[in-house]
Amino acid sequence: MATWDELHVGTECAPREYGPLTRTDFVRYQGASGDFNPIHHDDEFAQSAGYPTAFSVGMLQAGILASYATEWLGPRNVRKFGVQFREQVWPGDRLVCTGTVVDRDEEARTVDLALVVTRVGGGAAIRGTATFAVT
């Protein structure tokens, strides 16, 4: 876990790759989260909505990004975590998480992060921001 003295504007967390994601990963997340939208596991339903296949739950890759960030700066230290969904994630996709310190508040002893989930061979699936209180 990174400490306060190690964190400066521009400090980067080592990129980490997750996946390839499987339908089992989607279903495991749906069971854990309670979001049972069939578009994430039922190909026929997804095709009726105009998609080629079922695709991942946005909140799964958001959760993976949160796991990445909390392993860097500490599960109890998170104060804000936000995501915007950009590209969908498909079965077989590999994801790379990256994070950079973009602000450091000396008084509050917090750092703000810019976070990205990138699909290998594709674009950004998620752009995120987070604030951590660091000791």
Next chain:
Amino acid sequence: MVDKSAIGATDAPFTMPVERGKIREFARATMSSAPEYLDDPVAPIPPTFLTTVSFWSPPGQSVFSQVKMDLRRLLHGGQEYTFHGPPPAAGAELSVQTRVDDIYEKEGKRGGAMTFVVTVTEFRDESGNLVAEARSTAIETGKPATSKEGA
């Protein structure tokens, strides 16, 4: 069709127990190996864990049912969690209430109006202190979705 008169609607408050086993299940599903989540009897919740609140909302009473969105045209635009201190931990009993904060329309990138529905859920501890907030943006596309916006 999204019902704009739902702006300001709130659901009835309900209680969400924060459970250690649920935290472990959620941490594993989101590919975390942090011992704080997996092994600590008073594990903190992962940053996006509050999405599991749906297990506790009384059936049919969600404000979302009042907005009437079409699942085939529904996309999740964004989600933000704020914690007013360390995240709640296993054993906490949170009091939960959701309101429809805003509903607005925007022209989509390839034509067709998109409707944005913003909900805010407040989580309070046993003493009534606001400990966490979740802000969610859902999008209903004007026509069946393609694969470029939202997830």
